[in-house]
Amino acid sequence: MKIGLFPGSFDPVTNGHLDIINRAKELFDRLIVAVAVNDSKTSTAMFTLRERQKLLKEVCKGIPRVEIICFDGLLLDAVKKYKAVSVVRGLRAISDFEYEFQMAMMNREITSDYDTIFLMASHSYSFVSSRMIKELVRFGGDVSPFVPPAVVREMKKHRNIRTKVK
Numbered sequence: 001m002k003i004g005l006f007p008g009s010f011d012p013v014t015n016g017h018l019d020i021i022n023r024a025k026e027l028f029d030r031l032i033v034a035v036a037v038n039d040s041k042t043s044t045a046m047f048t049l050r051e052r053q054k055l056l057k058e059v060c061k062g063i064p065r066v067e068i069i070c071f072d073g074l075l076l077d078a079v080k081k082y083k084a085v086s087v088v089r090g091l092r093a094i095s096d097f098e099y100e101f102q103m104a105m106m107n108r109e110i111t112s113d114y115d116t117i118f119l120m121a122s123h124s125y126s127f128v129s130s131r132m133i134k135e136l137v138r139f140g141g142d143v144s145p146f147v148p149p150a151v152v153r154e155m156k157k158h159r160n161i162r163t164k165v166k
C-alpha cells in the first residue's frame, strides 16, 4: 500500500488545500492529511490542532481514501509512524519555494527514507492563503469564495478569539 502524507497548519483549511488533497489522493492508495504545528505561526493561530482536524474531517467527509490526523512533533517522525513513502506539499508561487526547499532538504539530510512531492496550486487558488483568510475575517471581509462553507461558519465564531495551538 502506497501512503502519502500531506502535512500543514491548515489554520484553517482552504479551497486551495482541498484542491491539493483531491489531486494528491490520486497518486497514492491512501492519503494522510496531517495537521501540525508550524512554530513560526503559533502567535497568529485561530484554531487549535483538534479544531483544525475536526474541520478537515467535516470538509473531507466525502473524499475516499483520505484520513485526517494531527501531530505536534517532527514531520519525519509522523512520516515514519504512518509509513508514508512521500510527503506532499503545495506550491503556489516562487515565494513558497525557498521555505519548501529548505524544509525538504533539512528533512532529507536527517532521513532519506522519503521524498517530498510538490504539486503546483491550480491557477484559481494560487493566491489563497490561510493567513490572508484570517486577516479578512478579523476585519469583517467575506471569505466564502476561498474556503468551504463549514470553515466560513466556524471562522465567524472565532474571529475575535486568539486560541492556543495545542
Ligand code: PNS
Pocket: 007, 008, 009, 010, 036, 037, 038, 039, 041, 073, 074, 075, 076, 102, 103, 106, 107
Ligand atoms: O502549512 P504550513 O504552515 O506551511 O506547514 C508547515 C509544517 C507544519 C508542515 C511544518 O512546520 C512542519 O513540518 N512542522 C512539524 C515540525 C517539524 O518537523 N519541523 C521541522 C521542519 S524542517
